[in-house]
Amino acid sequence: MVTVHSSESEFGDLHRRLFILRVGLLLVVVLLGLRLWHLQIREGPYYRDLSENNRTRLVLLEPARGLIYDRHGVLLANNVPSFSLYVTLEDVKDREALIQQLTDLLGLDPTIVRKKMTAKGSNLLPRKIKDHMTLRDATLVESHRLDMPGVMIQVESQRNYPGGVTAAHLLGYVGEISADQLEKPEFIDLHQGSIVGQYGVEKSYDRHVRGMAGQKSVEVDALGHEKKASVVERPQAGNDLYLTIDVRLQKLAEDLLGQEQGAIVALDPNSGDILAMASRPGFDPNMLSRELTAKQWVEIVQDEGRPLNNRASQGQYPPGSTFKIPMAVAALETKTMLPSSTVYCNGGYQFGKRLYHDWKASGHGYVNLHNALVHSCDVYFYTIGQRMGIDVIAEFGKDFGLGKVTGVELPSERSGIMPSTAWKQKAKNEQWLPGETISAAIGQGYVTVTPLQMASLVGTVANDGINYRPRLVLAVMDRTSGNLQELPAVPRGKMNAKPETFRIIKDALADVVTKGTATKAKSSMVTIGGKTGTAQVAALRTGPEESIPKKFRDHAWFVAFAPVESPKIAVAVLAEHMGHGGATAAPLAKEIIETYLKLTSQAPVVTSDLPSVNGLGRSSKDS
Amino acid sequence: MIDRLTEHRGLDSFDIRYVALILAILGIGVMSIYSVTRGQQGGAAPYYLKQLIWIGLGAAAFIIMWASDYHQLARFAYPAYVFILLMLVFVLFDGRTSKGAQRWIALGPFSFQPSEFAKLILVLVLAHYYSKAPRVGWLQRVIIPGLLVLPGLLLILKQPDLGSGLSFVAVYAAMLLMVGIRSQALGFILLFSIMLFPFAWEGVWGSLHDYQRQRIMAFVDPEYDPGGKGYHALQSKIAIGSGELLGKGLYGGTQSQLKFLPEGHTDFVFAVFAEEWGFLGVVVLLTLFVALIWLSLEIASKAKDQLGALLAVGIVAMLCFCIVVNIGMTAGMFPIVGIPLPLVSYGGSATIMTMAALGLLLNVKRKRLSLFY
Numbered sequence: 001m002v003t004v005h006s007s008e009s010e011f012g013d014l015h016r017r018l019f020i021l022r023v024g025l026l027l028v029v030v031l032l033g034l035r036l037w038h039l040q041i042r043e044g045p046y047y048r049d050l051s052e053n054n055r056t057r058l059v060l061l062e063p064a065r066g067l068i069y070d071r072h073g074v075l076l077a078n079n080v081p082s083f084s085l086y087v088t089l090e091d092v093k094d095r096e097a098l099i100q101q102l103t104d105l106l107g108l109d110p111t112i113v114r115k116k117m118t119a120k121g122s123n124l125l126p127r128k129i130k131d132h133m134t135l136r137d138a139t140l141v142e143s144h145r146l147d148m149p150g151v152m153i154q155v156e157s158q159r160n161y162p163g164g165v166t167a168a169h170l171l172g173y174v175g176e177i178s179a180d181q182l183e184k185p186e187f188i189d190l191h192q193g194s195i196v197g198q199y200g201v202e203k204s205y206d207r208h209v210r211g212m213a214g215q216k217s218v219e220v221d222a223l224g225h226e227k228k229a230s231v232v233e234r235p236q237a238g239n240d241l242y243l244t245i246d247v248r249l250q251k252l253a254e255d256l257l258g259q260e261q262g263a264i265v266a267l268d269p270n271s272g273d274i275l276a277m278a279s280r281p282g283f284d285p286n287m288l289s290r291e292l293t294a295k296q297w298v299e300i301v302q303d304e305g306r307p308l309n310n311r312a313s314q315g316q317y318p319p320g321s322t323f324k325i326p327m328a329v330a331a332l333e334t335k336t337m338l339p340s341s342t343v344y345c346n347g348g349y350q351f352g353k354r355l356y357h358d359w360k361a362s363g364h365g366y367v368n369l370h371n372a373l374v375h376s377c378d379v380y381f382y383t384i385g386q387r388m389g390i391d392v393i394a395e396f397g398k399d400f401g402l403g404k405v406t407g408v409e410l411p412s413e414r415s416g417i418m419p420s421t422a423w424k425q426k427a428k429n430e431q432w433l434p435g436e437t438i439s440a441a442i443g444q445g446y447v448t449v450t451p452l453q454m455a456s457l458v459g460t461v462a463n464d465g466i467n468y469r470p471r472l473v474l475a476v477m478d479r480t481s482g483n484l485q486e487l488p489a490v491p492r493g494k495m496n497a498k499p500e501t502f503r504i505i506k507d508a509l510a511d512v513v514t515k516g517t518a519t520k521a522k523s524s525m526v527t528i529g530g531k532t533g534t535a536q537v538a539a540l541r542t543g544p545e546e547s548i549p550k551k552f553r554d555h556a557w558f559v560a561f562a563p564v565e566s567p568k569i570a571v572a573v574l575a576e577h578m579g580h581g582g583a584t585a586a587p588l589a590k591e592i593i594e595t596y597l598k599l600t601s602q603a604p605v606v607t608s609d610l611p612s613v614n615g616l617g618r619s620s621k622d623s
Numbered sequence: 624m625i626d627r628l629t630e631h632r633g634l635d636s637f638d639i640r641y642v643a644l645i646l647a648i649l650g651i652g653v654m655s656i657y658s659v660t661r662g663q664q665g666g667a668a669p670y671y672l673k674q675l676i677w678i679g680l681g682a683a684a685f686i687i688m689w690a691s692d693y694h695q696l697a698r699f700a701y702p703a704y705v706f707i708l709l710m711l712v713f714v715l716f717d718g719r720t721s722k723g724a725q726r727w728i729a730l731g732p733f734s735f736q737p738s739e740f741a742k743l744i745l746v747l748v749l750a751h752y753y754s755k756a757p758r759v760g761w762l763q764r765v766i767i768p769g770l771l772v773l774p775g776l777l778l779i780l781k782q783p784d785l786g787s788g789l790s791f792v793a794v795y796a797a798m799l800l801m802v803g804i805r806s807q808a809l810g811f812i813l814l815f816s817i818m819l820f821p822f823a824w825e826g827v828w829g830s831l832h833d834y835q836r837q838r839i840m841a842f843v844d845p846e847y848d849p850g851g852k853g854y855h856a857l858q859s860k861i862a863i864g865s866g867e868l869l870g871k872g873l874y875g876g877t878q879s880q881l882k883f884l885p886e887g888h889t890d891f892v893f894a895v896f897a898e899e900w901g902f903l904g905v906v907v908l909l910t911l912f913v914a915l916i917w918l919s920l921e922i923a924s925k926a927k928d929q930l931g932a933l934l935a936v937g938i939v940a941m942l943c944f945c946i947v948v949n950i951g952m953t954a955g956m957f958p959i960v961g962i963p964l965p966l967v968s969y970g971g972s973a974t975i976m977t978m979a980a981l982g983l984l985l986n987v988k989r990k991r992l993s994l995f996y
Contacts, residue, residue: 017801018924018936028947029913033906035954039864040902047864
């Protein structure tokens with residue numbers, strides 16, 4: 001009875017509980033209904049928009065890179081059309097099958113294709129798999145496109161350097177952005193496949209030249225085939241650059257170096273404009289701006305001539321006797337020597353147990369500062385060096401910009417070394433030895449400089465101590481507004497030295513060319529002041545130059561400016577393993593100077609039809 | 624006596640409204656499946672045709688369940704449960720794997736999913752257990768039936784099939800509620816569950832596949848990784864939302880037609896329907912479901928005995944759970960757990976099982992005299 005009762009009461013309870021269940025059910029259904037009302041009615045238009053966009057893929061339209069001209073408007077870098085292959089992974093059903101298809105069709109390396117497909121990035125955005133395709137390959141892909149959903153051919157512009165190797169180190173080259181670069185904040189707007197400058201001005205002015213990508217909206221069907229496309233946002237071409245170089249002078253400088261390794265820098269001491277900056281051996285930026293094979297890359301990197309190295313701004317060499325110029329300035333300014341004071345040179349300088357030789361074994365006899373420079377007397381400079389001490393020398397060296405980068409707009413500029421006691425303590429944790437000052441006094445030992453620094457140094461002397469930062473970009477032309485913005489010359493400062501000092505030095509440097517070590521630079525056309533130098537490569541040398549293997553032969557230096565009365569050009573020539581500067585480097589500088597003065601005396605040759613360029617060519621002369 | 628006999632025998636229990644509702648919902652399902660899969664290779668036959676075959680088989684199951692005697696069926700509950708448990712074990716070792724889960728047993732060209740049938744059998748088991756003798760005390764009411772549920776639940780979670788596992792829990796909870804658990808006991812169970820939650824969570828979370836965890840994470844913020852793990856959830860919401868009031872029309876659903884929405888014919892068929900028929904269509908479908916549930920609860924309340932009532936409640940709980948969770952997950956209210964929408968989603972096992980369950984429900988309505996047992 002009890003059990004029946006309990007069972008019945010439970011059963012009766014069921015109806016009550018069913019009622020609760022019904023109420024609960026209605027509640028849940030109302031909640032679902034509200035949610036659906038919210039999605040479909042309140043947010044319906046929003047989702048409608050999204051669903052429209054779902055059918056479309058946004059494709060980036062790569063901008064055309066800005067053009068690069070020389071100072072007279074001669075085209076140095078432009079763009080030519082090329083085909084690129086893109087894949088939208090979202091539309092790819094079987095990746096491996098597609099990789100197989102693409103590699104069969106185009107002979108691509110499957111591992112590279114796979115790497116590009118698996119790289120980080122959105123599956124909804126097309127990824128660049130291959131660029132610089134031939135028309136034949138592009139057509140081949142187009143004809144198979146129906147079998148390869150998600151695959152797309154885009155016409156893009158490809159960087160082209162009409163001059164080939166000319167000015168390659170300055171222009172640099174472009175390449176696909178690397179994974180590391182993508183992480184950097186300055187590349188925040190970019191994406192896999194973007195082309196950025198990787199070297200030279202292309203790299204340092206990338207921000208200006210790059211432009212802004214546009215967008216194209218492509219409607220796709222279920223199989224990822226393009227149905228309709230419309231441009232959402234036009235790409236913005238990058239700004240054009242006008243470099244300070246005169247491509248004729250640049251070409252001459254490169255031709256003068258020929259097959260030798262070395263560098264020539266010519267600049268305008270009145271503005272810091274780099275008129276030519278050659279480094280040999282060179283490379284073809286057209287080749288580097290395309291996708292290289294691993295083998296090609298290894299060949300370039302392992303080339304003993306290190307063609308990718310810009311010797312003008314990255315090569316660090318002992319300045320040799322060209323260092324006597326700042327030494328002379330230091331001696332006069334510190335009153336270590338009067339212009340009339342003499343030192344007796346008997347061919348050697350005894351310090352402690354060691355005898356330091358002069359290059360002329362028989363000695364120069366009594367020499368004053370003028371003659372010491374003209375005949376490059378080592379003993380004279382040993383003596384003043386010893387008297388001043390390394391820290392005073394370093395102070396003047398640094399005033400001339402040695403031991404620090406010039407700030408030219410090129411990536412990876414090197415600073416060279418202007419040693420001092422503090423420098424040695426820091427770099428080597430050793431004390432400075434007095435004998436080391438003697439080596440430094442003639443530009444050997446720890447002292448190293450770049451050709452660019454030496455051109456700047458001689459330009460500073462020519463300009464009576466006023467120094468401009470070497471610059472490579474004269475003006476930027478804004479593509480959207482058409483405005484041509486000239487970049488101002490950047491003064492780096494004025495040396496705290498008497499005009500008299502520079503007059504004495506310049507007189508001496510002029511005599512170096514007329515009757516000293518650099519008579520090979522003597523010109524019938526213009527007065528040239530200069531200084532030769534020989535940078536020792538191997539410490540011990542015996543016998544005549546010709547008997548030494550070339551790689552142990554000394555580097556030849558010559559730094560010069562002209563005309564002596566009102567300098568318009570400063571030049572530094574560094575020829576690796578070419579022996580004495582006077583014999584090999586000096587004639588090259590003369591040729592550069594003569595050619596430049598001839599070129600500027602005639603009306604500038606303009607190859608561009610841009611009207612502003614005419615003014616541009618003259619403006620730097622006028623200012 | 625004779626009057627009563629004739630009155631309560633035969634077709635009198637066959638409720639035409641009930642059958643009409645079922646057919647209407649099935650029709651919506653076939654239509655949506657056809658819309659989303661037309662022009663698509665579905666194996667030997669198109670999906671909608673195969674679904675019609677499943678419905679035919681389901682109709683047979685419906686009639687058999689309706690015509691048989693649920694008391695007899697209840698007697699086979701335990702053996703059937705043991706059988707289905709063995710099947711679930713078999714699935715783990717030799718099942719067909721699809722989309723990372725091992726849920727199917729291959730039968731020639733067809734495959735069937737034991738976990739679907741396990742749900743219905745569980746309803747039978749629990750109804751049978753509670754109706755047999757008075758169950759007093761929390762041991763008899765909660766623990767023992769809980770232990771009955773456990774092996775099936777664990778085997779299903781192992782597959783893994785989170786959706787079916789959760790329906791197991793739902794059926795158990797609904798039954799507990801129906802047999803009248805006292806409020807203190809309910810409170811105790813709640814407290815116990817809360818205390819146990821961290822351990823259970825770790826157990827469940829740890830046993831989940833990576834993709835399941837990511838789906839749950841994506842549920843929290845689907846827009847975070849729209850191309851990745853939140854893709855289903857986001858695309859489904861876009862499909863439903865873009866339907867707006869009147870929908871895009873049959874075959875007009877760009878989301879589903881252009882295949883942005885995956886599994887449009889199975890778990891996400893509701894989104895396909897909502898995109899093509901809009902809010903109005905959704906209201907119609909929900910009304911049909913509510914009406915079906917309402918009639919089912921009617922049957923439960925008019926059941927002659929506790930077994931019948933419990934069977935009805937269990938089946939209703941199972942259906943409600945599937946409907947609410949499926950629509951909820953497509954509408955972005957719940958994480959995506961993989962539960963088909965009853966009578967609408969494509970699928971043999973689920974369709975046949977659901978129709979069998981509804982047949983059983985109608986069976987409960989047959990007011991037979993105890994004399995005939």
